[in-house]
Amino acid sequence: MGRVDGKVVxxxxxxxxxxxxxxxxxxxxxxxxxxxxxxxxxxQQVETEQRALGHDVAYAHLDVTSEADWQSIVALAEERYGLLDALVNNAGISISAGGGAGNIAMEDTSVDDWDRVMDINSKGVFLGTKAAIPALRRAGGGSIVNISSIAGMTGAWSRSHPYNASKGAVRLFTKATAIQHAAEGIRANSVHPGPIMTPMSESTYADPEVAAQRLALVPLGRRAHPIEVAYGVLYLASDEASFVTGAELVIDGGCIAQ
Ligand SMILES: NC(=O)c1ccc[n+]([C@@H]2O[C@H](COP(=O)([O-])OP(=O)(O)OC[C@H]3O[C@@H](n4cnc5c(N)ncnc54)[C@H](O)[C@@H]3O)[C@@H](O)[C@H]2O)c1
Incomplete structure (x- = not known):
C-alpha cells in the first residue's frame, strides 16, 4: 500500500x-x-517515462503566473480523476542562479527582475492556492505544500534579495492559508530546502571556488539529492501529517541551525 494511495495530487x-x-x-x-x-x-517526456512505469500521471501546460492556466489544470484534475486532494506549489525561479557567486547587487536589480521573481515565486503560489481551494473544499479537505526555501527564513544564503523576499512571502502566505482554511480540513505547510542538486543551481556550483564556499556553510557538507526534499513533501501531502498545518519543514543539511 502506497503512502498516498489513490490521492489526486x-x-x-x-x-x-x-x-x-x-x-x-x-x-x-x-x-x-x-x-x-x-x-x-x-x-511530456516526464509523462511518457512515468506512464512507461505504469504510473497514472498527466502533464498539461501551466504558467503559474496565469490565472486561466491554473483554472484549466485544476479542472483537468477534477475531470480526469473526479477530485483534487493535494496541491504542491513547487515552480520557482532564482535570478541569482547563473550569475557566478550569485550576487546581484541591489542597484543592479531591475524592476523587471523584481517583478519576474515575485510573479513566479509569490503570485504563482497565490494563484495556485486560489484555484485549488474550491476543489479541495469539494473533496472534503486536502493538503497544500508550498516550496519556499531557507532563503525565505534567513538573508544569508540566496544573495538575491528579490528571491529572499519572494520566498519569505510564501512562508507567511502559507500560514495565512493554514489558518483561514483549517476549519474546512484544508492543511497548508511550507518546505524550506537548502542547497539541492537541480538544474536551478547547476551553474552556481559549476564554479569549484563558489561551490567550496557554499558547501563550507553546510554542516552535512554536501548538496542534497531532490528525493531528500520529495520525501518531506510527500509526508506533508499525505494523511501521515493529518495534524500538521501552518508548519515549516526545513530540509537543509543543518544550514540555518548555526
Ligand atoms: N535547488 C535549490 O537549491 C533550491 C533550494 C531551495 C528552494 N528551491 C525551490 O525549489 C523549487 C524547485 O526548484 P528546482 O531547484 O527544482 O529548480 P528547477 O529550475 O530545476 O525547476 C523549477 C521548475 O519550475 C518551472 N517553472 C519556472 N517558471 C515557471 C512558470 N512561470 N510556470 C510554471 N513552471 C515554471 C521550471 O520550468 C522548472 O521545471 C523552486 O521553488 C525553488 O525556488 C530550490
Missing part, C-alpha cells in the same frame, strides 16, 4: 528538478498526479 514546475522527482515519488506511492510547467517538451 497537482504539482507545479514538474518538468524537471525537485518537481519531476516529486511526480515520480508520488506516483510510486500510489497517487494519480497532474503536473504542469512551461517546459512542455520536458514535461
Amino acid at each position: 497537482l504539482i507545479s514546475g514538474g518538468a524537471r528538478g525537485m518537481g519531476a522527482e516529486e511526480v515520480g515519488l508520488f506516483a510510486r506511492e500510489g497517487a494519480r498526479v497532474v503536473f504542469g510547467d512551461i517546459l512542455d517538451d520536458l514535461g
